[in-house]
Amino acid sequence: METESKGPVATEIEQRLQAAFSPDTLRVINDSAKHRGHAGDDGSGESHFTVEITCAAFAGQSRLERQRMVNRALGDLMRDKVHAMAIKARAPGE
Template identity: 50%
Template sequence: MSNTLAQIETRLTDALAPMSLHIDDESAQHAGHAGARDGGGHYRVDIVSAAFTGKNTVTRHRLIYTALGDLMPRAIHALAIRASAPEEL
């Protein structure tokens, strides 16, 4: 597991106590891309957390961005998010 991937997992787990969390590193699919050349990776996050209950998509994404803090935009160039509350499964 890459250092950035581990940091994403740790920060999201600490901040949002997810019931499930899956992170894909898609950086290899974007080799040569301007952001990738500068060291930023491309990631896909699928997270289920009670913290999202009653919150809209924008608020859920803000919670994730806040948890990731300074990883955006240096270590993370692009982030695809699927954030769900447990009752939405």
């Protein structure tokens, strides 16, 4: 597991995804600096993320269902703290 940013939101994303999926790999990348001054930038420095996650739970699931699974695991973070998230969800061997 690798985390690019150790801010409180990135840490919470990481913890929730670990708890929900016990992933083989998990990478939480803070992309907020690329969006500074754009819509959705709340000034916190933690509003835009990319999540790269590999776990067995995604086997046989569509890309859309995988994204829904991640969004459900993150719950209120997606509504209250995160403006945008790119999700790269894969099953082992993909």
